[in-house]
Amino acid sequence: MATLNGAIRSYGAAVRRMEREQQRNARESAKRFKEQQKLEEIENAQQAVSDWENYVDTIQSLHKNCTEQIDWKQIENTKKPIEPLLDSKNEAIAKSKLDNFKPSILDKIFGSTQKKITRLNGLLEQAKIKDQKTYDVNYKEYLDELNNWKELQEINTGIKNNETDFYKKALQYFNPFSDIGELGTQISFSFEQNHIDIDLHVNSLDVIPDYELKQTSTGKLSKKNMPKSRFNELYQDHICSASMRIAREVFAYIPIDYARINAVAKIINTKTGHLEEQPILSVIFPPETIDNLNLETIDPSDSMQNFVHNMNFSKTKGFSVVEKAELER
Structure with a gap:
């Protein structure tokens, strides 16, 4: 009987040890799962921020690439x-x-x-x-x-x-403009003996994200509304960058003195109150002036000061209608 009781006690102790081991393993597995889940969330947040930053950089860096x-x-x-x-x-x-x-x-x-x-x-x-x-x-x-x-x-x-x-x-x-989606929706040309006049129907405001993505100190994803001034400035850079890219593409094929690029957008005509396609930027680009710029480091909007141009822009209101730029005779 003593031997039987001892065997029962020994068996019971073994069962309890097994249960404790299982519980400990379950806790450790749950802990590892949570840690893995947290790491994945951090990595996903990091990737989302990286993708957002790359996109924002791309839409204002169109001028850097050219045929x-x-x-x-x-x-x-x-x-x-x-x-x-x-x-x-x-x-x-x-x-x-x-x-x-x-x-x-x-x-x-x-x-x-x-x-x-x-x-x-x-x-x-x-x-x-x-x-x-x-x-x-x-x-x-x-x-x-x-x-x-x-x-x-x-x-x-x-x-x-x-x-x-x-x-x-x-x-x-x-x-060269068979697929101009990143530059605009449509493009039309008018040719003169020493220059070219181009109307670029630009992308709408939808091309700019109205939010900002950042990663918190704990690795979580933070999404906030983009300030209106920042939104408008990004759109300005996008329009200026796309306009310069169009000019560079033309110069890659045609040896002309200059190209006038007119960025045309749907904008409210204050006289009629209706949306109309009108110029919001008009720039005369000589190829030699572009060649003298460091295209990797310029701010697209600020770089317009190097050219004869018309642009009426404010951080709070964005673009306003302008006349097409003209060279002084």
Whole structure:
């Protein structure tokens, strides 16, 4: 009996130890889960803030990126594509096999000579077809290259002669504004002999976030309404940055004296009380002035002081309608 009681006590103690161990493990697991959950929340908050900061930086840094400038002299010196010749290498191989075919004794015994000659003739015809298809593909590529070469030579000559039609053709050929979503909603051109006039229909205020994201000292995500002045300044930087980017893209393709960029937005006409598309910024950009700027460090809005421009802006009200800028005669 004593032995039985001792076994029962020992078993009970083991069960209690197991229960305590399970409870301790459960507490530790819950603690680890909470810690992991907290770390994930901190990482998610950090990523959200980083994404927000990157977006805000992007919408006011559009001027920093641009297509590499076209070298029209290099295009002028590009040699005319050479018309391809029909390469009959497959035919030559097949014909050689046919010409050098010599029937074996077994071919003569079993009468398979003509069958093999017929097969070799068939392979010869297939080889001719294969050579012709290869030539057709090469000739089509040649025609495409020739047409491109002719078009670029024609555009180059027109640009050298300051013919405005070819300014337009150059932009149509390279199509740098095929996807202008980050710059605006629409773009239209008017060409003169030494300059270009562009209406950029800008993005609406919706492009600017009306909130700010920050990470607290404890790692949590903090979202607050963006102050109106900060909101308006971001939109101003975005419009100025997009306008300069448009000018830089044009200069990458066309060697002109200047580009006038008119940022057009839907804004209330105080005379009629209706929303109308009107200029809110008009800037005359000479390429050499842009080239002298440190585009990585400039403030887009402040940089407008380097150019003839019209802009009526206040931190509290944002943009107002302006007249298109004019060079002094």
